Amino acid sequence: MxxxxxxxxxxxxxxxxxxxxxxxxxxxxxxxxxxxxxxxxxxxxxxxxxxxxxxxxxxxxxxxxxxxxxxxxxxxxxxxxxxxxxxxxxxxxxxxxxxxRSATAVRGKASADWLNPLVLARAGQLGLMLLAVAGVGMLLTELVAGGLNPVREAVEAASH
CATH class of the missing domain: 2.40.10.220 (predicted glycosyltransferase like domains)
Known part of the structure; x- marks a missing residue:
């Protein structure tokens, strides 16, 4: 000692x-x-x-x-x-x-899993993929909305 x-x-x-x-x-x-x-x-x-x-x-x-x-x-x-x-x-x-049983195991196995570096890396990858999908979704929304502007203008002109 x-x-x-x-x-x-x-x-x-x-x-x-x-x-x-x-x-x-x-x-x-x-x-x-x-x-x-x-x-x-x-x-x-x-x-x-x-x-x-x-x-x-x-x-x-x-x-x-x-x-x-x-x-x-x-x-x-x-x-x-x-x-x-x-x-x-x-x-x-x-x-x-x-x-x-460690303190994290008492709180639940899921909380202990977050301490695993592999789980953290996979969570980071998932987050980046979700951001990419959200970005592509916003881009497609702008493209579709912008592409429909001539149709919208024609409909408005015809209704006046």
Missing amino acids: VAGKPRVEQRVRAVVRARLRDNLGERDICLIDISTRGLLATAARPPVRGDFVEIIVGRNRMTAQVKWTSERRFGLLLRERVSIPAMIEGGKASVMLAAA
Whole structure:
């Protein structure tokens, strides 16, 4: 933790046996601190900072990135959120949590879609096409109205 910077979420002290798989092979580790997004672990040979590793707890496999290492301890950032109680129980049940609903998802999926750059680009294209169609419509209206002026004048002359 950076000095003066609060933790993003609460951590729970635990002692959970797990396995770590990296480019050096597979080995035992012990999880000593668990949050839904990260782990503090110990091992005789910690993995290299920045590496992506696989953590095996019970029948569960998780991908994590090594955020820091020391002589025997290391911190892992998990790719998916996990259930702390399921991790503490040794992964007998699934430890993966369902994806959390963001504030935009709560307001509705349509509002979240507008944040997608592809949707924004398509909306811009549609807007330009509508402007072009409106412009062509106005031009045709002027042409048709201008072309009917001689007929209108003849009708007015005949009626007088």
